Amino acid sequence: MSELAERNCQPCRADSPPVAASARPALLAQLTGWSIEQADGMDQLGAQFTFANFAKALAFANRVGELAEAADHHPRIVLEWGKVEVRWWTHAIGGLHENDFIMAARTSAAFNAGFKN
Amino acid sequence: MSELAERNCQPCRADSPPVAASARPALLAQLTGWSIEQADGMDQLGAQFTFANFAKALAFANRVGELAEAADHHPRIVLEWGKVEVRWWTHAIGGLHENDFIMAARTSAAFNAGFKN
Numbered sequence: 029m030s031e032l033a034e035r036n037c038q039p040c041r042a043d044s045p046p047v048a049a050s051a052r053p054a055l056l057a058q059l060t061g062w063s064i065e066q067a068d069g070m071d072q073l074g075a076q077f078t079f080a081n082f083a084k085a086l087a088f089a090n091r092v093g094e095l096a097e098a099a100d101h102h103p104r105i106v107l108e109w110g111k112v113e114v115r116w117w118t119h120a121i122g123g124l125h126e127n128d129f130i131m132a133a134r135t136s137a138a139f140n141a142g143f144k145n
Numbered sequence: 146m147s148e149l150a151e152r153n154c155q156p157c158r159a160d161s162p163p164v165a166a167s168a169r170p171a172l173l174a175q176l177t178g179w180s181i182e183q184a185d186g187m188d189q190l191g192a193q194f195t196f197a198n199f200a201k202a203l204a205f206a207n208r209v210g211e212l213a214e215a216a217d218h219h220p221r222i223v224l225e226w227g228k229v230e231v232r233w234w235t236h237a238i239g240g241l242h243e244n245d246f247i248m249a250a251r252t253s254a255a256f257n258a259g260f261k262n
Contacts (some may be wrong), residue, residue, distance in 0.1 A: 082219050086210045089224065093203045102199050102226040107206065109219040109236075119226075 032058045033133035038126070046123045055129040062132050064124070067115065072104075074115040075126045077139050078143045083107045088143045095134050100126055103135075149175045154216045154244070163240045172246040179249050181241070184232065186198035189221075190245045191232040194256050199226045205260045212251050218244055220252075 032055070038044070041079045047055065056062065062075045079085040089107045092114055106113040114135050116128040149172070154162070164172065173179065179192045195261050196202040206224045209231055213219045223230040233245040 082210070082214060084195075088206065088207065089222075090203065092218070097199060105206075105222075105224040107210075107222040107224065 030133050030137065032060055032130055033137045037101055037129050037130055040118055040120050040125055040127055042120050044125055046121050047126055054058050059132050060136060070117055071123045072115045072117040073124060074113060077112045078111050079143065083142060085110055085112050088112050088139065092135055095131065095138060099131060101131055106141055109137045146248050147175055147254065149247055150254045152247050154247055157235055157237050157242055158242055161238055161242055163238050164243055176249050178252060187234055188240045189232045189234040190241060190249050191230060194229045196227050198261065201260060202227055202229050205256065208255050209252055212248065212255060216219055217249060218248055231243050232252050
């Protein structure tokens, strides 16, 4: 796992500081396949993962769900046959918190550990 | 379960007939909460379901996944905290087959049987 994946998520409130624009490149550089996208007027951190069939994609969605429940931080997961899109953002601040980068790193670590073709 | 939910899905090929526009109202009338939406240039049959938390939404996504695997017909499932959006369409014909209405009915039946608040 990357160093980012091993950091702890911080409790997040509406007055938690978002990640400064200047700090984003260094965090993104620690992630592979993730990009910042605008959705619903907010910055979100998204990536797509591909699988050999539906069952493996569903199993990965469940693994991401486990990570989300463990951190009490929940993404948007789009599941189709052979692919899963995951997007992390922080509802309480309407944008990106360091937690989102941590969860993205954990998502990739889970994919690389058990789901990579 | 509705009569529609009990019908069998037919094997679907590129030359399978889509549901005629004239036949759609009668099929939609057998569904609650579903509407036909345009996405990626195709008609898709979609509905949203709400839940008390993430775990219940994830459990429902898994139940829909079971129905999909059993019928070998797979939807797009969008999972967020407390909500699941399901969209059915038939990739082979780039639009709506009767199978999609059957799967929508089964999706609603599963929700009503075990996931309704």
